[in-house]
Amino acid sequence: xxxxxxxxxxxxxxxxxxxxxxxxxxxxxxxxxxxxxxxxxxxxxxxxxxxxxxxxxxxxxxxxxxxxxxxxxxxxxxxxxxxxxxxxxxxxxxxxxxxxxxxxxxxxxxxxxxxxxxxxxxxxxxxxxxxxxxxxxxxxxxxxxxxxxxxxxxxxxxxxxxxxxxxxxxxxxxxxxxxxxxxxxxxxxxxxxxxxxxxxxxxxxxxxxxxxxxxxxxxxxxxxxxxxxxxxxxxxxxxxxxxxxxxxxxxxxxxxxxxxxxxxxxxxxxxxxxxxxxxxxxxxxxxxxxxxxxxxxxxxxxxxxxxxxxxxxxxxxxxxxxxxxx
Ligand code: ADP
Ligand code: MG
Numbered sequence: 001x002x003x004x005x006x007x008x009x010x011x012x013x014x015x016x017x018x019x020x021x022x023x024x025x026x027x028x029x030x031x032x033x034x035x036x037x038x039x040x041x042x043x044x045x046x047x048x049x050x051x052x053x054x055x056x057x058x059x060x061x062x063x064x065x066x067x068x069x070x071x072x073x074x075x076x077x078x079x080x081x082x083x084x085x086x087x088x089x090x091x092x093x094x095x096x097x098x099x100x101x102x103x104x105x106x107x108x109x110x111x112x113x114x115x116x117x118x119x120x121x122x123x124x125x126x127x128x129x130x131x132x133x134x135x136x137x138x139x140x141x142x143x144x145x146x147x148x149x150x151x152x153x154x155x156x157x158x159x160x161x162x163x164x165x166x167x168x169x170x171x172x173x174x175x176x177x178x179x180x181x182x183x184x185x186x187x188x189x190x191x192x193x194x195x196x197x198x199x200x201x202x203x204x205x206x207x208x209x210x211x212x213x214x215x216x217x218x219x220x221x222x223x224x225x226x227x228x229x230x231x232x233x234x235x236x237x238x239x240x241x242x243x244x245x246x247x248x249x250x251x252x253x254x255x256x257x258x259x260x261x262x263x264x265x266x267x268x269x270x271x272x273x274x275x276x277x278x279x280x281x282x283x284x285x286x287x288x289x290x291x292x293x294x295x296x297x298x299x300x301x302x303x304x305x306x307x308x309x310x311x312x313x314x315x316x317x318x319x320x321x322x323x324x325x326x
Contacts, residue, residue, distance in 0.1 A: 031229060032152050033082040033214055034143065044145040048079035054134040062177065065104045067191050069111030069137065071267075075216060076141035077119050077195035078269045082214040084150040084204045085143030087121035087197060093138040095131035112139065119197045146204050150212035152229035155274040159210055161234055161295040162280065164196050164287065165270040167219065168247030171261025176250050185246040193269045200271065202286045208279030215272050218264045223272055223303045230274075233300020238263075238307040242292040263305065 003011060016030040027036035027044060034046035052058060052072045063071070073090065080087045092112055096105055113123050121141060169189030176184045196214070203209060211230055215222045219241070223234050243262045251258035274297050275283060284291045295306075 028151065033079040033212075034085065036083070036145065036149065036151075044149060046080050046083040046085035046143040046145050046149070047140070048076050048143075049138065049140040050075035050079065051136060051138040053136050060135075063191055064111075065107040066111035066114070068135070069108040069113075070115035071111075071191075071193065072137040072139050073112045073115040073121075073141075074193050074195045074269060076139045077115065077121070077197050078214040078216055080141055080143035081195055081197045081200035082150065082212050082271055083143065083145065084148055084200050084209065084212065085145045086201065087116070087119050087141055087143045089142040090116045090121045090123045091140040092123060092126035093129070093140075094126065095129050095134075095136040095138075097133055097135065098130050100135070108135075108137070112137070116141075119195065146201075148204055148207055148209070150204075150209050150273065152211055152213050152226050153231075155211035155226060155230035155232050155234075155297050157232055157297050157299045158276075159274040159297040160277045160280060160293045161223070161236065161272065161274055161297060162283070162291050162293045163215070163219065163242065163270055163272050164199055164291055165268075165289050166242045166244035166247075167215075167262035167268055167270065168243045168251075168258045168265065169261075170268050171265030172244075172247040172250040172258065174265075175254055175256055175261070179254055184250070186244065186250065189244075190267070193267060195269050196271045196289075199287050199289060202288060203271075203273075203283055203291075206279065206282045206286045208275045208283060209273045210275055212271055212273040215268050215270050216266060218266050219268070219272065220263050220303055220305065226272065226274070227300070227302055230297075231301070233298040234295055234303045235298055236263075236295040236303060236305045238305050240292065240294045242290060242294075259308075 021029055025038040027038060029035055034048040037045050039045055058068050077087050116123055169186035173184050173186045173190035211226055213222045213226045227234050241262050243258045247258040247261060280293055
């Protein structure tokens with residue numbers, strides 16, 4: 001069997017079965033946005049790592065070297081935000097082709113460091129190696145957990161499901177670029193995404209979130225991971241999903257569907273969370289960006305999207321899977 005037959009998530013499942021960890025300072029291992037470990041002083045640390053590969057995650061003709069570095073750090077910052085943690089210590093391993101211009105390589109690292117520092121984290125180390133042709137960036141980030149830790153496995157039936165921000169802009173940007181557009185109103189959503197670190201800090205003050213995940217692989221797919229880990233179902237009401245006006249406008253011009261981008265598009269870096277319905281108004285008041293209730297947690301084991309017509313639903317279950325045949 002090949003990896004493309006097994007799929008990314010089934011492979012990760014196999015990896016997790018190889019692990020027999022019995023350390024009592026490990027709170028949570030494989031399976032969430034971050035691992036959780038106890039420091040000797042009793043603090044909980046959230047640790048994540050994310051790799052990006054030229055040709056898979058980015059193209060040199062679409063992004064500047066600065067943006068490539070910043071986005072690599074953003075993926076990790078988004079994972080610590082999804083645990084409600086505060087970013088602190090970063091490490092970056094880079095594999096670079098020897099013929100790459102020093103100026104460009106330095107600019108990439110400038111983006112990576114700049115994004116870390118913008119959100120309060122420091123780059124403390126890493127590794128630099130030669131690559132045969134593609135650029136690979138592998139970032140690790142350690143965050144400090146706050147009193148409440150948002151895991152994927154603690155949603156309960158009866159709670160509501162909410163999402164930060166407005167979706168679809170990233171999918172719209174990619175579609176417009178593929179269609180040959182140059183001046184794309186949502187391009188920043190793709191090229192300079194903002195991890196919801198500030199919002200995680202504001203939302204955690206309320207203390208009401210039960211479970212959280214970032215939607216870097218697409219809203220429906222990541223909601224599915226939350227279902228799986230929590231042992232619940234989720235019903236998303238399609239007409240409540242916040243789609244950005246700019247994404248709608250791009251979709252109208254291209255005769256494409258903005259809601260599909262919002263439901264399945266990756267790299268949005270918004271947060272999807274569950275909370276008791278009574279806490280939603282406090283959470284909305286605390287956040288400095290829109291927080292929208294899009295559905296509810298049910299007794300069940302999978303995600304359903306209600307209010308979609310058949311053909312759109314059929315094409316919907318294709319979030320990001322690294323080994324999928326494209
Ligand atoms: P995210 O999209 O939040 O970064 P992923 O979907 O990449 O999460 O990974 C899901 C879980 O599997 C995470 O806990 C991650 O740490 C773990 N994981 C993925 N690949 C590996 C691997 N090669 N070895 C160990 N753990 C892995
Ligand atoms: Mg994540």
